[in-house]
Amino acid sequence: MPLVRIALRRGKSPAYIAALRNGIYAAMRESFNVPENDRFILVSQHDADEFDYDPNYLGIARTDDLVIVQIACNNTRTVEQKQGFYRSVVEKLTADPGLRPEDVFINLLETAKENWSFGNGVAQYA
Numbered sequence: 001m002p003l004v005r006i007a008l009r010r011g012k013s014p015a016y017i018a019a020l021r022n023g024i025y026a027a028m029r030e031s032f033n034v035p036e037n038d039r040f041i042l043v044s045q046h047d048a049d050e051f052d053y054d055p056n057y058l059g060i061a062r063t064d065d066l067v068i069v070q071i072a073c074n075n076t077r078t079v080e081q082k083q084g085f086y087r088s089v090v091e092k093l094t095a096d097p098g099l100r101p102e103d104v105f106i107n108l109l110e111t112a113k114e115n116w117s118f119g120n121g122v123a124q125y126a
Helices: 014-031 079-095
Strands: 003-009 041-046 067-074 104-111
Touching: 003 014, 014 041, 014 067, 014 079, 079 104
Parallel strands: 003 041, 067 104
Antiparallel strands: 003 067
């Protein structure tokens, strides 16, 4: 059910992109109890003039390796689950592909269950 969008600067290898996708999916399985095969991930790479961020907002020193992760998901998780998820993503992405924790930006967009159709024109969770 989560729909994951990953945005980053252009130029990373296919293995790097795969590590991002796999790490985020593993964190969702662990922290959000996402079912196996519930994997819908979009990756977009941007030229420098299409990827704008503040390198020091909130005192966090970001680099051009910044990865922005936005996830549309059901509004059913607790604050504790979300905090655990954020930690898990950072742990996984620092291990592989080697991101700095400061370069992992995560945003959740929560929605009601009836706002999803996985195909066939049916709201499967309604």
